């Protein structure tokens with residue numbers, strides 16, 4: 346076929362049954378990060394059937410290449426991992442066969458769309474651009490995007506842009522929701538241990554109680570968030586755990602707080618990663634205690650390149666209709682491993698593909714045991730990617 350809008354729509358629609366079959370095959374065998382052996386093997390066997398060249402990276406990652414004329418190339422990424430979430434009953438014929446695991450984030454749909462895109466592009470006569478497909482492990486943790494980049498998947502060929510989608514149970518099936526610029530949060534993990542001196546609860550003067558110091562750190566950080574960050578730029582610091590002591594009448598010798606620091610602008614991420622430890626040290630010092638701080642940087646800020654996102658939005662409107670493309674008004678502090686592909690300076694863009702079907706009860710949030718997706722939405726994902734690639738070629 347030729348790569349043109351009407352043909353793309355028709356070709357994607359013709360893939361509907363195959364996409365459902367791919368999705369269900371992957372759905373039955375959900376695997377956690379870096380254990381995506383069955384999933385990667387399935388991807389490889391489907392690529393073999395299409396005579397599409399591929400190679401393994403970082404254990405369970407797969408990179409497929411559809412060579413095009415000329416030297417330009419574009420990358421498209423799908424994450425493959427599942428979650429330790431037991432699947433709710435129902436769903437005849439394609440339940441998770443692995444106890445306690447399920448595709449509760451819809452990555453099975455992402456893999457299916459990328460395989461569908463491979464099939465569609467493999468049927469194009471004289472593909473204008475080389476298209477690299479990145480089947481990525483471990484998005485839910487510990488992260489596969491940065492390791493794939495470090496393994497050189499963006500080196501040869503060097504794509505001029507990388508695209509991705511995430512299915513979204515918050516949006517109606519077959520619609521696209523997209524946002525330009527800062528879109529999702531960085532995700533850095535902090536552990537702060539306040540070191541005091543244990544003792545008798547009745548004699549705090551002979552001890553150094555870390556509990557009230559830890560409490561001041563928790564509240565002090567929230568003050569930092571409201572007083573040192575531009576209030577129209579979203580950030581969040583959440584302490585998800587606080588542990589110290591073991592009984593009512595004993596002063597603890599230490600307290601450990603663990604939390605997540607998130608921002609959608611890199612300058613705020615850097616500010617918080619500097620100031621939260623400074624504040625913890627300062628509060629502890631004011632009370633004669635010390636702290637140790639461990640800060641681990643996770644996924645980067647998620648920024649959808651404005652020009653590239655414009656192309657994706659126009660492509661979506663062309664293949665789905667204007668009324669099916671929605672702008673996302675605000676960023677989310679959720680984080681997304683995909684943006685590791687943009688850390689080297691490449692323009693990247695991710696859109697959301699609506700998969701909700703309230704009439705069939707498909708509305709449950711991601712990561713819940715009831716999460717499901719309307720498979721009828723999957724061809725739209727293939728069509729948007731293919732049309733975007735066509736438009737990028739024309740823009741070059």
Ligand SMILES: [Zn+2]
Nearest residue numbers: 450485711712
């Ligand atoms: Zn998820």
Ligand SMILES: [Zn+2]
Nearest residue numbers: 450452484511
């Ligand atoms: Zn996800």
